[in-house]
Structures are given as C-alpha cells and as structure tokens.
Amino acid sequence: GDSVTQMEGPVTLSEEAFLTINCTYTATGYPSLFWYVQYPGEGLQLLLKATKADDKGSNKGFEATYRKETTSFHLEKGSVQVSDSAVYFCAPYSSASKIIFGSGTRLSIRP
C-alpha cells in the first residue's frame, strides 16, 4: 500500500540556519502532496501543498517541490526562526489511499 517516510527528529537548529526535512513517498498514481505543521497544544495546520509534478508549494518562507522522478517532497526554509519550532508532517493524498501522515519531525530552534 501507499506509504510515506520522513526524516526522524528531533531536529535542533540555531536561529537563521537553513532547514531541510526530507520526505519520500510511495503511491499509486500521482497524489497531491501536503506539509502540515502542529504547534504545541494545537491541531494540524496546512503549511503548503503541491498537486502535480514540478509544482512548488510555498508559505511563511517554507518551500517544497513535487519531484515525481524521486517521489520526494522535501521541506526547506532558508532562515528559521524560534517561532518555527513545531512538529512537521508530510502527507500524500490520493483518491485511492486517502491521506497518509508521516510520523512527524519535531523541530526546535535555539535563539
């Protein structure tokens, strides 16, 4: 069945560092791809999405590009802030398999 693998955490960075959180998936067909973020004590929020190959999703300085050839959707940010500390979930969504959430990557940013 469909699955998603994302970088294990926790990831700890200093403020203004460059961030990459890897995500790869296996899916039948071409799913839509989402990154969700969960701040402490809150539900998940959509961070960004891409619905077809080579699309780039972006929001709040974060970016991710839908790479069909490598079945990846890595999350990047050029300069992280303390407020970016949260848990990040990669989630492919296909009509066949519905949405599947990765195990989450906890990100902590040091001032």
Added chain:
Amino acid sequence: EAGVAQSPRYKIIEKRQSVAFWCNPISGHATLYWYQQILGQGPKLLIQFQNNGVVDDSQLPKDRFSAERLKGVDSTLKIQPAKLEDSAVYLCASSFGTETKPQHFGDGTRLSIL
C-alpha cells in the same frame, strides 16, 4: 471563517468507562474525518464521512468505537469501554473532500485513561 470546533479539550476517565467527543466542521465542508494521534506519532484515520454516510472506517475498532454524523453536519465519536491504549489526542478535520483540497483540523481532545 470559523474553524473546526471540538469539545472537550481534555478528558480524563478510568478504563472501562465511556467517553464521547463532539466535532462541528467548517460550514460547507461535506467530508469529516476523525483521527487518533498517539504521542510521538502521526494522525491515524479512524473514520471518514461524506455528508452523513461512512466512506472509510477500516481502521475503527468497531468493538469499542462508534461514530455518527447525523444530518451531515456535526459528529460525535464514542469509546465504550475505554482501554489504556486509547490514551491519545482525537482530532477532527473537515474538507471539501477532493485530493487537491486540504483538510482543516480542530485543536483536538486529549484523552487520558487511568
């Protein structure tokens, strides 16, 4: 727009007791989801409704969990009797139900079983 509303935020019960959670989705969203999120894991889909019909309940432990969405709007999820392993955050989400549209989540109910 108003977000997905869930209540209660926290619940503590003893094992073998029953508990119910309530969710009110975003207005106009036909699809409603209940997830279980165990500490340190990603959300796991328990049940998905399209209007008031069940689309997917393959991962719902039907011997103890039940859910309904009467009138195709708000929904309740019930656990009876609760087990220790049911301790988790229960998240409700809603969407327009297509692949390209994201799900919108409530803040969840944190359930602790003693």
